[in-house]
Amino acid sequence: MSERGEPTVDRAGPHADGGRMDPATEAFVAHRNLLFTVAYEMLGSAADAEDVLQETWLRWTGVDPGTVREPRAYLVRITTRQALSRLRTLGRRKESYVGPWLPEPLLTTPDVADDVGLADSVSMAMLLVMETLTPTERAVFVLREVFDLAYDEIAQAVDKSPAAVRQIAHRARSHVAARRPRGVVSATETRGALEAFQRAVATGDLQSLLDVLAPDVVFLGDGGGIKEAAPAPITGADRVAPLVTGLRRFGASASLRPAHVNGHPALILRLDGEIDTVIAVRIDGGLITGLYAVRNPEKLSRVERETTLRR
Incomplete structure (x- = not known):
């Protein structure tokens, strides 16, 4: 385990104290990069995204894995809820920020550029466009447009009805389309x-x-x-x-x-x-x-x- 309480992964792969990881830890480690990406796209801050992952891990350890049919969806739901809470706090922090606020830049692995959709969604320009959405709109946009989650899954993550999520998604999509770069740039x-x-x-x-x-x-x-x-x-x-x-x-x-x-x-x-x-x-x-x-x-x-x- 790391000092922050999360499972560690070294270059040889995940392990836990000389033996195989328990199922809960294994599921978290398997989806950790995905969860970080969800949180980062919602927050534009790697430091806050890491804090969200810590909170997700703590909540995940209190869940009986045997009751979870789809660990990935469950973990994304926890991460989204924690990121939404953090996003509202971050909004208040930005109000007192000195000068323009920009997202925290990440040195990314080369394979990110190969996934055009992912690269577009984490670009500085797109993250700034997403700053103009409300917290719920941003969560719905990220989960639907970037991660292609079903409306009923998103509804559970943001505590809205699927019908409401569809309306939010349409509104967010139109808002982003009017402000995003005019075409995909190679x-x-x-x-x-x-x-x-x-x-x-x-x-x-x-x-x-x-x-x-x-x-x-x-x-x-x-x-x-x-x-x-x-x-x-x-x-x-x-x-x-x-x-x-x-x-x-x-x-x-x-x-x-x-x-x-x-x-x-x-x-x-x-x-x-x-x-x-x-x-x-x-x-x-x-x-x-x-x-x-x-x-x-x-x-x-x-x-x-x-x-x-x-x-």
Whole structure:
């Protein structure tokens, strides 16, 4: 067991004190990555998602496995309920957050990018769109659109009738469709835009940068009141480009390198070898329409190691 009370899994696989895991522990470990993904998509915070998994585990240990017909569905239901409770608390916390709030970035395994639907759902752009939903709408959207759960299963998770869940799902789907990126962007297209962006920053070529930025591009910086960041969104290529080329002021101490963050190509800025900023992008029509720069050090621990997401 870990210090947090959850079962541990090492590189050789799951085990429990020299013997085989009991059925309850085995079921939890088997679905842990799925449960983390559900919680993370609902919360946009890996730290809060881990806390939700801890609460899920504690409740799961009090259940008689013999009475559970489908452990996966049961565990997803517990996780969803705990995430909903946490989401309401997180909403109050965001009200006092200093500057723009951005989701906690994850350094993801390469296979996440291969699952286009999963990669789209955990992208920084999509997580920000889901921030505009109510907690229940977000839960229903995630469970239905991402994990393809049946309406009656979702109804049990959110304590609504299946008919009500259908209405919520339709409303959430329409809301997201009006705000999500206008088309599926391939990893190649994203990588190409980022490479052009990276070259422009490295050379200080303002015109090359303007060529890859949409005229109405929006820059969001999250320093959490700990690191310097733009206190409000900055809109317009003519305002964003000089801000971005200003990264050159860090000189030789800085390195800007590509990485897979939240299932998509992104850039990580290191200063003197330490991670300073994670830069994710939103692309529409081949141009960068959104730049999301996370500097809050409390949100950067999950880009030191890969996170496995599943659905």
